[in-house]
Amino acid sequence: MKVEKVVFALNGRRYEVVDADPSTTLLEFIRTRTPFKGTKLGCGEGGCGACVVLIAKYNPTKDQVTEFSASSCLTLLYNINFCSVITTEGLGSTQDGFHAIQKRMSGFHASQCGFCTPGMCMSIFTSLVNADKSKNLEPQNGFSKLSVSEAERAFSGNLCRCTGYRPIVDVCKSFASDVDLEDLGLNIFWKKGDKSADVSKLPSYTLGGGVCTFPDFLKSEMKSSLDYLNDSNVAVSREGWYHPKSIEQYYYLLNSGIFSDCSVKVVVGNTSAGVYKDQDLYNKYIDIGGIPELSAISRKDGGIEIGAATPISRTIEVLKQDNDSMSCPNGSVVFRKLAEHMSKVATPFVRNTASLGGNIILAQKYPFASDIATILLGAASTVCLQVTSERLEVTLEEFLEQPPLDPSTLLLSIFIPHWFSDSQKETNVIFETYRAAPRPLGNAVSYINSAFLGNVSLHGSSSDLVLSNLHLAFGAYGTEHAIRATKVEEYLTGKLLTPSVVLQAVRLLRGTIVPKEGTSHPEYRVSVAVGFLFSFLYPLVKGMTGPEKTLSIGCSSSVEEASLPLSSRRETVPSDEYKPVGEPIKKYGVELQASGEAVYVDDIPAPKDCLYGEFIYSTQALAYVKGMKFKPSLASEKIITVVSANDIPSGGQNIGSTFMFGDEPLFGAPIAEFAGQALGVVIAETQRYADLAAKQVVIEYATEDLKPPILTVEQAVQNNSYFKVPPERYPKQVGDFSKGMAEADHKILSTEVKLASQYYFYMETQTALAVPDEDNTMVVYSSSQYPELAQSVIAKCLGIPFSNVRVITRRVGGGFGGKAFRSYNVATAAALCANKLRRPVRMYLNRSTDMIMVGGRHPVKAYYSVGFKSDGKITALHLDVLINAGISPDASPIIPDTIISGLKKYNWGALSFDIKLCKTNNTSKSVMRAPGDTQGSFIADAIIEHVASVLSLDANTVRLLMTSSYLHRAESIKQFNSCNNWRKRGISCVPLIFKVAPRPAPGRVSVLNDGSIIVEVGGIEIGQGLWTKVQQMTAFALGQLWPDGCECLLDRVRVLQADTLNLIQGGLTAGSTASESSCAATLQACNMLTDRLKPVMDKLKQQSGAVSWDSLISQASQDNINLSSTAYWVPGQESSSYLNYGAGISEVEIDLLTGAITLLRSDLVYDCGKSLNPAVDLGQIEGSFIQGIGFFIYEEHETNSDGLVVSDSTWDYKIPSVDTIPKQFNAEVLNTGYHKNRVLSSKASGEPALVLASSVHCAVREAICAARKEFAHSTGSGSSPLTFQLDVPAPMTVVKELCGLDIVDKYLENLSTHQFQC
């Protein structure tokens, strides 16, 4: 039977699709062929959660609906035949009323730019629906059956770059049956400390979610199609989608010759497309998920057989069920641990569609870092295969060793044996699994993983233990596939376990675990393998201390790390002096963001005849581009044209970006100057075709006559390759360095400190839509923090007047500086393509291209020489700073000043420096949240730490930051460290002094005839709450004309999108001050209006007493009063810059065996002056702090030897996720009273708190110091150096290296020697 169509429901509507390309993803369909735009594209590889939807399936025989979350970017459209899909629009909307989740997102201040919010809502919603269906106890009215601990994991895997996750956790917890509502953070439903924090104040929630997830019409349609659904004939799609319903049909299809001349992909969940990205289109797909045998679960005497197509999440359930149903606790340990480990694989929304077999096949075919293959190998599993007509059962080990499979082999099932302890023979089964990965709860593949199984029994009549039947499996360490360490198994079998036996086992293991050449951190991986084996064996060896479980905060009882409670205190001091300014009102438009109604650039419906573009970029650093060809491929056939520098119209320029210090070309022509530079744009009918087509390009380069590229700052120095820093921008030296040095008791000379780059990782990548208009004009919708300059770059490129270019920006899905000067290339390229083709052109960079081309924070290398007294007082500092600015000046000449500004939070006595802004053949580096200040502040703290370690002082003595509570906490950490060998803690406190400089800004306030108010401002809403503050300011300023107070005015104020031809001189939204500048301009404009309206009001008052706003406006209109006023606010001399203050204290724990870092606690205090909106400011502070943790600890933005960014996906670039933020996170916004020259006494909040995250880095350093002290001591090898360089970032690999890659070996050697001596 032929399948002519795919039928499904989307938000309750029926869809029947007959003409889709089989490679169409569900996301692509939703976004391009339906009105629903809430489901976002953030990565396209299952790594961010922006695209999460709920998929419901119906079983007509059992009349049962099952729901699960899925990443729609990986799910293929044809895979959802007869499913129901719910997106965030299906939960609620402006028209139908918002859902409780959407309202709580708003009420708990849990959305900033809003780009992640729909995906968050869907992950939370699916968790609620599933919890409510579970057998958990009935909750009280208004709550779900979800528990607090489940709530904390409900959206693990969904990334948010803005909020720092804390308020989203609160939203989710607010539904939990066991929540204490008083524990939830700042919200609009009640005030902290109110007795009345009760559920009735929250937007009401109906058990089950209150949304019909599977519509009746589809149920009926399925029931009436039962014959069709159960038909076992081959189901063939007209569009190349094949859906065999038996193994025979599969082979029939394979042998039918249908696939002989085409590319075919066999799929189940298609999540492997997130791992190994499709390089080309496929003509045909075979979906084997419909073969019943592949989904069967059969429980057998000896174990359990799980069909290969079973999703990983279902496998976890089955293993847990079997574990629960077993009477013998030891016998179930294997299943329990397997299920626990699998819960850390990928993310919930990937596990729900990713099949168990698909994972094993990936591990078999590729050197994939699979967890599942390793742990199943450790559990001694076997697999059942169908090879054409033959059925085979082989061990997993044999299977993995076979040559890579081709489609003629089907993996049918996996058999996991039961392992029982035998009380008669007095043997116990032991089984443990381990993984070392950048994130504890998954969505991060392991550096190494392992699973160990064995029987343990007493040795004769002694109390010593011996092992037998060992399976020691290791994988993901840079091996072709998971392996068993057979030599170690053989060696350990039957041996009496002593430290020297373990030591010998470790030595054998080091010979077995040999990462392939080219694997990153090979020694780290081997060392962690040793740590895992040690962790497994130590409980069996007398007198050996092993790694304790992560300890809960402040006490010594053992609890699992993942169950540590996430708690927070979020405090603000509202002020009612300038009401509603100063009130923590909810951020404008969050419900719209949550319900998917908020329009981002890519949500603007594609205009008629719209085409799509994707950049072709250079992979070489400095080379002539001799030619570009496209490989013959299906994707290449989709190319409509390629636009390049040759298409720049006469009179136009090859310009892609600009700022006051210089321009940057749009295309590298004829020379590509750096890897990642645009060389052209491929144009196709869809964005996916354009993306895939761009991958087909083969570029011919030539390097004759060219010098080698300059890729490092050292090479720049050798070649004298610098950008000029204008003298007025170069910071001023302080005092006399030589004199200061002469006063010093101690000196540290020329020591290096290094900070790498950071990528913005806004959730919405760079995007623009260009629409040619009449009379040689162009309208460009751009996601930009600086539309005014985008307008000028586009106009210069096209050679037309600025007035011919209208750039419109409504909202930006995260910017962090990356959408200032770096947004123009995309906007300009789209405009150039549209100009050439005379058709609208849209560009939405895929995540990899964005990461490769866009650049990021400036990497900095500094060498310091510092002199200091014995009491820690510093007398002189000299710095030589090398900043890698990349290829163009961009805004880099401001960085030297901000670095020194950040550094000056401490008094250095004399301060001298030499700062070089290096021009290199790398992507241009640009401003990123707290640019320069972050590096400067960190360098300052690194020097303080170094000084303290030389003097054996607590660094905070040198910082003069001692408080009694700090001393108390530092003391308990000391105690903790003295009791724990393999885990160490550190604490650190850093201060913040941060200079900001408000810039001029325009504002226009207009009152319409019905009394509604529109406001236009220069600032862009990038998630920082600018519109909300402007709304508050308008209501405050016009409130004096409003008889009932200004609160009601808020609802009548609408802030409009930026439009460069409407309000000119919009300026740059960056540097933390755009909100206050826009507010100041608004205030001025409102005051002008008030001056005009006051006389009208007085006149009316005299006539009829009280005057309503509406009658005032009506009268003013009749009197021909100008109801629109425009202001251009320019900060005065005294308000041109000011300082922000704050402090952060962080406590961390490190695991010495893996280097894993747990952030136990962070406390922040921050001075916001009289905050314009404390809720918004608190969100900015928390969010920037967490972004800073990413910079200091997790995010490795790496390049290859040509300078091409290789950390180009969510796979290898790890921003903080909810499981990596501090377990306890307290943030307090201080109200420091009046600040004469500030806008209503307010201060900035967007960037400064980021630098406080260096407290985490410093605390990690303290913990490493403790580890190095310990091992210098316990190995008896003398004191180990406590002065060491800890660069930025400091991920777990680095932590482990600094703690010692051989500490286990040394520990064992030491014990063995003692044992021998005894």
Ligand SMILES: Cc1cc2nc3c(=O)[nH]c(=O)nc-3n(C[C@H](O)[C@H](O)[C@H](O)COP(=O)(O)OP(=O)(O)OC[C@H]3O[C@@H](n4cnc5c(N)ncnc54)[C@H](O)[C@@H]3O)c2cc1C
């Ligand atoms: C974001 C993300 C994070 C991840 N993190 C982890 C992780 O931390 N640890 C980990 O181990 N894995 C991880 N994975 C991998 C994930 O587990 C696999 O992608 C998934 O299990 C593959 O299953 P699938 O059904 O989607 O396979 P598909 O993508 O449909 O197929 C994968 C391959 O297997 C073949 N195939 C599938 N089933 C069979 C069969 N029965 N017989 C023969 N061939 C078959 C297909 O032809 C295809 O070549 C992650 C994946 C993603 C997307």
Ligand code: FES
């Ligand atoms: S877009 Fe699908 S997970 Fe990121």
Ligand code: FES
């Ligand atoms: S609000 Fe989450 S990414 Fe911006």
